[in-house]
Amino acid sequence: MSCAPTRNPFTHTESAAVGVSIEGLSKSFGKFQVLKNISFSVQPGEIFVLMGPSGSGKSVLLKHIVGLELPTSGRVTVDGKDASSEATREQVRMALVFQSGALFNSLSVYDNLALYPREHQVGDEASIREKVMRALQILSLEGTANKAPSELSGGMKKRVAIARGLVMEPQLMLYDEPTSELDPVMSATIAEIIATLKDEYHVTSIVVSHDRELALGIADRVGILMGGELVSLGTPAELRAPKDPRVAEFLYPKIDLKNPRFKKLET
Amino acid sequence: MNQITAILEGIGSTIQLLFRAASYTPSLWRQRARFIEQCYLIGYTTLPIVAILSFFIGSVLALQAGYSMSNFGAKQFIGSLVGLSMARELGPVMAAILLAGRVGSAIAAELASMKVYQEIDALVTMNIPPAKVLVLPRLAAVLVMMPVLAIIADLVGWFGGAIVSKYTASIAIEPEAYFSVLRRFMEFKDVLNGLIKAEVFGFAIVLVCCSIGLNTRGGPREIGAAVTKAVVVSLILILVLDYFVTKALM
Numbered sequence: 306m307s308c309a310p311t312r313n314p315f316t317h318t319e320s321a322a323v324g325v326s327i328e329g330l331s332k333s334f335g336k337f338q339v340l341k342n343i344s345f346s347v348q349p350g351e352i353f354v355l356m357g358p359s360g361s362g363k364s365v366l367l368k369h370i371v372g373l374e375l376p377t378s379g380r381v382t383v384d385g386k387d388a389s390s391e392a393t394r395e396q397v398r399m400a401l402v403f404q405s406g407a408l409f410n411s412l413s414v415y416d417n418l419a420l421y422p423r424e425h426q427v428g429d430e431a432s433i434r435e436k437v438m439r440a441l442q443i444l445s446l447e448g449t450a451n452k453a454p455s456e457l458s459g460g461m462k463k464r465v466a467i468a469r470g471l472v473m474e475p476q477l478m479l480y481d482e483p484t485s486e487l488d489p490v491m492s493a494t495i496a497e498i499i500a501t502l503k504d505e506y507h508v509t510s511i512v513v514s515h516d517r518e519l520a521l522g523i524a525d526r527v528g529i530l531m532g533g534e535l536v537s538l539g540t541p542a543e544l545r546a547p548k549d550p551r552v553a554e555f556l557y558p559k560i561d562l563k564n565p566r567f568k569k570l571e572t
Numbered sequence: 573m574n575q576i577t578a579i580l581e582g583i584g585s586t587i588q589l590l591f592r593a594a595s596y597t598p599s600l601w602r603q604r605a606r607f608i609e610q611c612y613l614i615g616y617t618t619l620p621i622v623a624i625l626s627f628f629i630g631s632v633l634a635l636q637a638g639y640s641m642s643n644f645g646a647k648q649f650i651g652s653l654v655g656l657s658m659a660r661e662l663g664p665v666m667a668a669i670l671l672a673g674r675v676g677s678a679i680a681a682e683l684a685s686m687k688v689y690q691e692i693d694a695l696v697t698m699n700i701p702p703a704k705v706l707v708l709p710r711l712a713a714v715l716v717m718m719p720v721l722a723i724i725a726d727l728v729g730w731f732g733g734a735i736v737s738k739y740t741a742s743i744a745i746e747p748e749a750y751f752s753v754l755r756r757f758m759e760f761k762d763v764l765n766g767l768i769k770a771e772v773f774g775f776a777i778v779l780v781c782c783s784i785g786l787n788t789r790g791g792p793r794e795i796g797a798a799v800t801k802a803v804v805v806s807l808i809l810i811l812v813l814d815y816f817v818t819k820a821l822m
Contacts, residue, residue, distance in 0.1 A: 408691075
């Protein structure tokens with residue numbers, strides 16, 4: 306068997322990871338304010354993990370970065386360009402791995418991955434095939450090319466969604482809860498995949514997650530969002546001994562059977 | 573007030589969707605596989621039900637006309653009555669109603685579920701406009717297939733009327749006489765008017781159903797609501813447009 310190195314079909318990789326800047330971002334849905342004056346920036350090639358309780362506005366923030374939501378006030382820029390502009394999506398390759406995977410159910414796994422290069426006419430069918438099969442190989446999904454998304458397990462769907470993003474050769478990769486509903490081993494695998502993609506392809510990654518192990522294990526920096534406000538921003542080392550009691554409670558909650566939280570809430 | 577705003581928003585987003593889809597027309601040749609698939613779904617799969625319904629509409633029309641026209645000795649004109657009614661009104665309207673029920677509901681359900689399950693968002697983040705890949709092929713397909721459906725509805729309806737006219741004892745008109753009267757009183761303009769109507773109805777139905785599907789928010793319950801809304805709005809639209817198009821073509 307030949308051991309010749311495989312040519313990397315992802316030609317644009319290591320070319321241009323992009324930075325993200327969020328300045329005074331606020332978002333309201335009717336009278337309900339979801340995001341309150343959020344400001345931070347993500348450097349090119351960085352893994353930035355955004356954590357926070359359910360309903361704190363993490364996914365809404367992610368949608369602002371890809372331009373799926375428009376800010377009520379403030380500004381989001383990707384590589385210095387307005388994230389809400391359609392032109393930015395044309396100039397910057399961004400991939401969002403949705404929590405549900407958001408795979409196209411009417412297409413096979415192969416066609417899900419091939420859709421972007423086909424629509425944007427990135428190479429001929431042979432080179433598209435090479436890219437798709439390579440992405441499936443990286444994510445250990447070789448046997449799934451002809452399967453329908455409905456035939457896949459939750460973990461496989463997440464990996465297919467990551468592979469679909471990878472085929473886009475993104476400069477910015479966003480992950481919405483990539484390890485939710487997965488067993489611990491699969492969660493660790495996904496975390497390893499995210500870190501490997503950053504190391505090998507120099508992609509800027511923004512990960513929204515509840516997964517403390519993932520954040521502390523692979524992040525360059527971690528932001529914590531609570532009630533629509535960014536209450537903490539620091540390195541994983543800083544988060545191992547958080548000073549803010551709310552952050553400490555969120556990251557290291559103790560199970561107290563004598564004085565349960567729900568009873569405190571009742572009173 | 574909120575309802576009026578919602579209706580105006582719906583109209584606005586539908587018009588916007590039309591212009592967006594139209595702006596991608598040059599990409600249609602590259603999307604020919606999707607276009608052909610939509611032609612199959614809109615045309616071929618709707619054909620049997622259109623044929624069956626039109627046959628019985630033509631039959632009932634002949635039966636009712638025979639019953640009333642026999643009273644004053646005008647039953648030999650049944651052919652013209654069935655022919656004109658089918659070509660100018662019932663053919664296009666019934667084809668459109670079936671299109672709304674069968675194709676419009678399916679389009680709304682598919683696009684609404686794609687929206688709810690974030691497939692539309694995925695397309696947008698991949699810089700693949702939904703108006704280009706989901707709406708344009710459907711609009712182009714309905715423009716091609718709707719006249720075909722209307723012509724088949726006309727032909728089958730005429731044929732149904734001819735059979736009933738021959739085999740109903742109280743009418744007993746031979747097909748030669750039936751079709752001879754039908755030809756004598758009908759002009760090409762009558763058929764053309766029907767085809768224009770069908771084209772307008774079909775285009776409006778597909779556009780509205782796409783718009784409703786793509787603007788769905790919420791969960792599975794909203795998908796069901798979107799389908800219901802798409803069919804109801806389509807049916808109202810058919811009847812409203814019918815009046816205005818008929819008036820314009822007179």
